[in-house]
Amino acid sequence: MAPSKNTISYAYPLCFIFILSTTTLSVAISTSYSSRCSSPSPASDYHTDYVDTLALLRSFQISIGYFSSGGNSLFSADDDYVNPRSFSFVPHGVFRTKDPTIIHLTATLVLSGPRSSTYIGHRHHRYSITQTISFILDGYYSFTSNDLCMVGFGTNYAADGSIKLHEDSVLRLRVPRPSKLTNPLVTGHLEGTNFETISLVAYDESDNYVYSENALCPPFMLENSMLEQAQAVKENFNCDQLKTHLRRLYKLEYMVDDPLAPRGYNMWSHATRMYINHVHCTANGAVRAYVEFYNDTKMLPYKGRFMVVEEALVADGYWDPTTGQLCFNACPIVRSVSGLSHTDFVVQDCKIKMSFRFVDVWTIRDRSVIAGMLWNSSQGIVNNSRAIPGIISVSGIQEHWENISHVKYTYTVVDEAKKHYISSGLSNKKKKIKGSFPGNGTYSYHDLEFRFIANHVGSGDAYPMTIGSMMVYEDRLAANDSLSDPMVVGMKHELLNVSYDIRYYAPLENWIRPKNGSYSISLHERRISAEGIYDRKRGTLCMIGCREINSSTDCLVLITVQFSSLDAKTQGHGVGAISSLREKNDRLFFEKIDITLYGMYTEQLFEAISRMDMESIMLVLSTTLSCVFTILQILHTKKNPEVPPATSITMLITLALGYLTPLVLNFEALFLSRRKQYVPFFRNNRVELNEVMLRVPTLIAFVLHLRLLQLVWYGRKPDHQSKAETFSIAKRKALQICLSLYFLGGILAGIIHIINVHTRRESPVVVRISQEPATIWEDLVSYAGLILDGFLLPQIILNRLSGSRVQAISPWFYIGVTLIRAMPHVYDLFRAQNYIPSLRSSYIYANSHDDLFSAAWDIIIPLGAALLAMVLFLQQRLGGASLISLQGSRLGSYEMVSTI
Known part of the structure; x- marks a missing residue:
């Protein structure tokens, strides 16, 4: 244009x-x-x-x-x-x-x-x-x-x-x-x-940039197995791929007690993490980089940023195509105190050597796509030996989103795990086994994932990396969800080799729980790489683990887990323990950590998703029926002029607020997916009813109730003045009684909430594997659901005070709405017997945040609602005070008093 x-x-x-x-x-x-x-x-x-x-x-x-x-x-x-x-x-x-x-x-x-x-x-x-x-x-x-x-x-x-x-x-x-x-x-x-x-x-x-002389890696850096691994990558040098693999966070492990420089060279004596940043390379295999060191495992580097840290290196080197290694010369950078001139940063003697290799075979001790070593060349090199003063082992910390399809896994401590499994008595064949467990035939590897609570304080996750000979690392490599291949599962054997990546957050190891039950703690991340065996018939997992602690690796850790059976109707996923195999006087010994598993198996998970779909339909259907019954009541009100004065405005306002509340409280979740919040790895392509579709009928019902309220508010007055005064006085009195009852009930709900909170604080060892404790506001909202269940109460009180026999409420309305309010409680009784509750709230219909749900309330509320409907039926047939013998107490008796 x-x-x-x-x-x-x-x-x-x-x-x-x-x-x-x-x-x-x-x-x-x-x-x-x-x-x-x-x-x-x-x-x-x-x-x-x-x-x-x-x-x-x-x-x-x-x-x-x-x-x-x-x-x-x-x-x-x-x-x-x-x-x-x-x-x-x-x-x-x-x-x-x-x-x-x-x-x-x-x-x-x-x-x-x-x-x-x-x-x-x-x-x-x-x-x-x-x-x-x-x-x-x-x-x-x-x-x-x-x-x-x-x-x-x-x-x-x-x-x-x-x-x-x-x-x-x-x-x-x-x-x-x-x-x-x-x-x-x-x-x-x-x-x-x-x-x-x-x-x-x-x-x-x-x-x-002018690169320094070629840094040759010594022969001891590559064993025969490493040379075999390098064959796949030694010929092809790709600069972009090298940057992706090299630029990452690394963990450091000191091979000797005197780190790196026993002759007065004391860099990195406290560093536990290394981050390679700003990698540059050329087409001929020349590479240079800026390297940062950190002494805090919780410290995350500024990715993509240039940081001036206390300990840093600059390095350059070349890719060696014959061995598939990257070898560097490196120089420490030290900040000077010369003021603001360009001499603030001084590059010291370049005596540090670095070597990196791509890893094609993982073990329990080495699970990174790139690994290497650092050492001081001034201390000499001993060929065919690893006993070098000051050598540091470097392993890249795995990134979850990486492609590791070229990696194979080698089990090294499975036999030791089997010995502990047999000696512990977990494999006792005389013990009766109830139910079936993951692995007996076709199953999903997601069933072997689990989340847990550690010692009632911390929490963590455990993901299988390999199952049998198949690499499944966090859903990155499995061709499909099902592990039914006999070659993979090993159907001839009960015991299946597995390896895991375990991460959890826990207090410091010397932390002691305060006795007063009130405390605030700092949780620190722990990582354990483990491998062992899984008994498919007993649902028992026994593994040996390696954990990083104080810049060293402790591989004397025992992890045992007992999964719940697939058909168990319990909320927990199982129990387990993480314990040390060292003597108590060993500095690396730690007290046993009891873990409680939570979660759902895949079959149960898909059942829950199907239930959520069904509950969505039930919610839309019930709200739509409410709209139909409201329309019938509107037609009944328009057809009968005596209905508006005899209808309780308090009842209609209560119902209108009942439809307005979920619209306001759930507004921020209108466009969120419940399934994605419930389970992030759900990959079914079925149509999902989101919150917008669920709330549209609610909005329509709210508008219809406003219309009904308008008709009643501006409805025709009774023919006689005395009747008008009677209904007016009765409505005010009914409003006072209802507000008093609702207020007293709210106070009682608040007291019960305080008692429950106090009980939880007094018992801090109680493990909660359900959703978080309800707040006072959530408890009051649930109490408001109880008020809605008794929506007929204001009309019954009005009829009682006025003595009216007018059929103000259509049978379609009060019977239909009563059934709508009672059905969630009937469904909740059925759901409690057939579905397993989850950690996150996945209830769309009969949600505990919208009403009071329990075995007792699910019986009391429907019976109470039916009783109120029966009372209203009799009142509209026999008169408002027909069920009570004290006829003179009704406000309609005021008509007999002379005004002269």
Whole structure:
């Protein structure tokens, strides 16, 4: 589409203003450059061709760096995990000058970091937001001194929303050209008149890098088995694939007591994690990277960020196609105390060697797609031996989303697990077995997954990695859900080899539960890799596990699990224990951890999904019938003029609120999938009724009740004035009685809730494997459901007080709505006998949050609702006070009193 004339007419002035402002800015910056930058000296621009310009622009670009020191007036003093400090440098103009050693640059520097803000509401609350400052800069770079100096100004939004200007800003960077292993960092600082000096550092990203000499890996690093594994990958070098595998978090394991450098070289003495960041490589197999070290297993690195940590390395090396290894030379980086100059970061002696290999075979001790070692080359190398001082084993921590289809698993401690299984008596064949367990024929490997509660405090998950000879790691590799292949399952044997990945959160091992029952604890992640046997006939799992602790691996851990049978109608999934096989005086010994499993088997899970579909249909059907009965009552009201005055407005308001409440409370879940919340790995393609479809009939029923309420409110008055006064007085009295009863019931519900909460606090050892305890608001909502069950009570009280014999309520309405309110309780009795409750609330129809449901309430409420319907039937046939002998107590007797 061609631009309109108006657009063209506005475009010319805007372009002219932009060119004029840019020219003025360039002149202003050029004028201030000489006064702020002593070197490099400015020079006249020279013609630069297109290809040269692109190459220069790429060579000076910095996508991610880190700034520190100063800047506290612009950013928070402390770094923030959510909003870390970072900067980017994007050149958008470059020109050769008449001096071949100097180039002219224009660029944008963007600083991004945390800034504290205060939310003013009922109370002051401080939180962190991202502050961004952009600097427009102009200056010169010298290839001789590697110095870049630029001047300009910056802008950002102040706290009040106004634009803040930072004039006379000066950027000084040292950009090595070419960069190399001993000089790979871009360092410098930014100065301004209204903020403190800010230090900058980044890992050089340009292709203008000179790699060091080839780092040859020693022969002992590859055994024969490793050489066989390397055959599949040694010929094909793919830079992108290498970046994907290499750039990750690693765990470190020290092979000797004196880590890495017994001769005064004490780096990484406390580091337990390593993160390889900013990987760059070339087509010929040259690779370089920035490596960070952490001493906190809970600390997660800033993925995609450049971080200045206490311990770091820069490394470069080459891919060895003959052995399928990646070998590095590495240099430690140490922060100096020389102030704000470019000497803030010093690269020390490059005596560290690193070697990495791709792993094709997993065991209980090594389950990473890439592994390697670090060592100090100054301490010498002993061929054909692993007894090297200071050697560190490196294993990449597995990422859940990776493709590991090329990996095979080798069992190494299965025989030991069998011995413990037999010696423990778990395999006692004389013990009677009730029910069937996963593995007796066709079954889903999801049945062997389980979630558990550890020692009534922590919680965790366990996923099978292999079942028999099949790799099924968290649904990544299994061809289908069913494991019925005899070659895989091993139908001739009761015991099936399995391996697991177990992760759970628990307190520190020396933590003791307070006796007063009130405590707050910090949970720490634990990981166990395990393998062993699974008895398919008894549903028993017995495994030997390895856990990481204090930078070492403890492989004397016993895990036992007893699954519940497939046909068990219980809520729990089974029980188990994690215990240590060491002596009590061993420093790695830990007390036994009892675990309680929860969850559902696959067959039970699909039954639950089918039940949810059926309950969705039942909910829509019941609400639709409610709409039909309401329409019949509207027609009955319009047809009979005496009905509106005799109808209880309190009853209609109660019913209307009953339909309005779920619409308001569930509004945020209207567009969420119940199935995905209930079970994330559900993959059935059947049509699902979401919350919108379920709530549309409810909305219609609410509108119809408003219409019915309108008809009753503005309905015709009785023919006699005395009758009008009688109904008016009776309605007010009925409202007072109902509100009093509802208020007293609400107080009673609150007292019961407090008693239940107190009981739970007094018994902290009770394990809850159902949904979380109800809040006071949820209990009151359930009590409101009880009020709806007795929706006829206000009408019965009105009839009793007025003595009316008018058939105000149609039989279709009060009988139909009574059945609608009673059916969920009848269904709940059936559901309790045929379905297994789950950890998460999956009830759509007869939801415990909407009413009171239990074995007692499911009998009391339908009987009570039927009784109220029977009383209303008799009142409308025999009179409002016909069931009570005290006729004079009704308000209708006031008609007999003379007003003279």
